[in-house]
Amino acid sequence: MPTFVTQSLEEIQFWSRIMKEHAFFLSLGFTANDTELITEAKQFIAVFERIEEQISHYNEKTDPEIIRKLNIQVYQAAASIWAYKRKVLGLILCCKITSNNIPLLVDHTSREAYYFAKRLKELNEGILIPLPEAIIKENVFFLKIMADHSKFIGHLLDPSERKLVDQAREFSNDFDQLLFQAQDLDSMRPQSETKPLLEQFLDQNRVSVVSLRDFKKTARDLIEACKIKSNIPALLADHVYREADHFLHIIDAFDAHLTSQKG
Template sequence: MEAEGWGMQTHRVTDRDFVRRSLEENRFWLRIMKEHSLFLSEGFNRRDGDLIRTANRFFEEFDRLLRRARELSPLAGPGAIRRFNQEVIRAVRDLRNFKQEVLLRIITCRIAGFNLPLLVDHIRREAEYFITVLTRLNEGIDEPVEAAIARENVFWLRIMADHSRFIRNLLDPSERRLVEAADQFADQFDQLLAQARDLDSMFQGFSPVLVIVGGHLLDQPTLVRLQEEEERDREERETEEPLLVEETPPVLAQFTEDVIGATQEIRDFKRTAARLLADCRTLSVINPLLADHVAREAEKFLEILGQLEQRLGPVREKALVVTQPAPPCPELEPPCGHKGT
């Protein structure tokens, strides 16, 4: 089965990996959904008792599901886990719909309170993401690593930028150094998000085998022709320089490295902020649980980035970089090979 856009091969998830990953995702995200319900409840105006009660019911529901997820054994059969995933998906959809309703009421000025519209949209997007994660697991198919890099970064980099702005807005204005640091993180992740979207656009529509030779993108027939010519030349020469091949475009590895570095920095910033709040050493209206909440999400992003980085290694016949001079293009004069500076 091929993924859209990149044309790369997907592969099926084993039963063992399905159970392990399902439990990991549920144990992380059910706690996040539970805390979202709490944050919403605390942000409503006291007059909106119906919304507060609904949020509290969601808190209890996700607390129950979280306890079940923690009790499930890694030795449970895939059928039982798949049914649990489906139950969770239904609950998260209900919460997602509630968040959408709350957001609509806020932006149409039908309710007041302290739930920022962007914050509600932010937690709605996270519910959508959780639904997508469980749905993909239940379908038993992993998308190609290149597509995963684009999708995960577009989602998570926006989440990290949002976190920076939430922290900045909830800090007391007198905390100038922390406010400035939060602003800098927001700008940094905005730039990385723009780059992720650019890379996603650049790599869409490529054939299953993408080769970059001396700066040229070559399709499969051209690659075969060049390989045949290379083989003939090799037979004619007594010695042959080895063809250096990397398994993925270096830009993806470099981008992933940049994102990991930035995410480690904001993770440390969030952890520091959480400690300062716990020790009453900074002025803000940030709920200490919220500070810990966003730090855990940064840890989750780093975990995903680490997994993607590992998957980049064994990818073959997907994106090759051949580090030798480009052959001349017959239709152009002079040759169109990449000219070094």
Template sequence: MSNEFVSRSLDEIRFWSRIMKEHSLFLKLGFRCEDTQLIQEADHFYHTFEQIEGKSHAFTELTDPEQIIRFNMEAHLAATHIWAFKRRVLGLIIQCKLPGGNNFPLLVDHTSREANYFRNRLEELNAGRLEPLPDAIIDENVFFLRIMADHAKFIGHLLDPSERQLVEQARNFSQDFDQLLFQAVDLSGMRPQSQTEPLLDQFLDQNRVSVVSLRDFKKTARDLIDACRIKSIIHPLLADHVFREAERFLYIIDMFEASLTRKQAAN
């Protein structure tokens, strides 16, 4: 279990510290030029998570678990601070104190949800407290389905309006994932009766199909943006960022399906 704790901790930190680093950049790019204090704070968080990301690659699965516990606490503190920063920025935007900025309120809320997810994962790992499989399947899917729905909305709004076909595709993905999210919330509300293996298996299968389609759409959009073949104000790094998060969701679905299969075989 010690090796598993270390490997899972490093996996979470390597993935999410890069995500937090990039959030800092995206928020910075969305501030007005006169928002110098907010820009400096975003820069600070960029360098903080860049250091954490770099440090995570200096560890291996053979690292002393006690050292990883301390590292998780360090990353947790940074995640808590950036979460508070994002919530403060959200308040300023909603109160119309940053008029003319380019950070959507939903985008700032979205990034704060991911920071909160990251710190919660680190808390669970350090406490050795992981959710039972049926609960984890539903809760992780509720979280990531909402993230995917948000991504589709952001893409639709950041594409140039003249890219009508791509805008329509993004809108369709937004509606698809809103519906999947509502289904997941319904399944969650029916717990524990809804947590049968056939239902959870079907739940994962259905979500996988839609996530693969959205992942492929994001990859196409990313490649087109990199080649300057479509009109948008999407930063190339943002296009790759949302693609990697879809890949992460598929990785988690794979792990859940493998766990369900092992459980069924054991029965």
């Protein structure tokens, strides 16, 4: 089982890079007139780069109190970028700015910022591994993220890439169904004997996430080699691949936790 220090550092290392890249992607989507929004995005890039530099000096032997204070500091950064993303989303939805950042993408990035902030708060409260009922909610969050990714990929591929577009749509439909199934399970979950249900649930999700991760890896490699036509930057392709891989690690950690609780 991970310690408070190692779990905190792993979460910060992973999500700070994601937040930094979100700010970069958003900055690319604004028009030249949106100078203030671009400047804010660049400021967030700098904030999370400093956090990445800061945690490079810490390890599993770092005083937990130092990490507790770090979590509070990073929480504030995550909450700030969440507020920025929601502001951008509001401007787009009210037609106050014209942006290549589609609304669902901005909403998607804000949900991840909210999740990051929530995880830091949970860690400081001593919650390292979610309770069984929280495992389902955690999967609901990530299944929605995976469904969104599939939609974004299909949207950003050139229409002439028909086979890849069809594959992205199939993944979108698959993860939409998994998401609905997870929400049903969350609603009907019995008060006892949940472990067999959760184990089956995790196994089913794992199969689909592995397939999507491998699809993303192939797409990333093809984009880097300039072998497919799309508006997907290589960094974005790698970004969504890393998030799928992260979800798999979470599924494995949940599975290991349930196994350890048997008997």
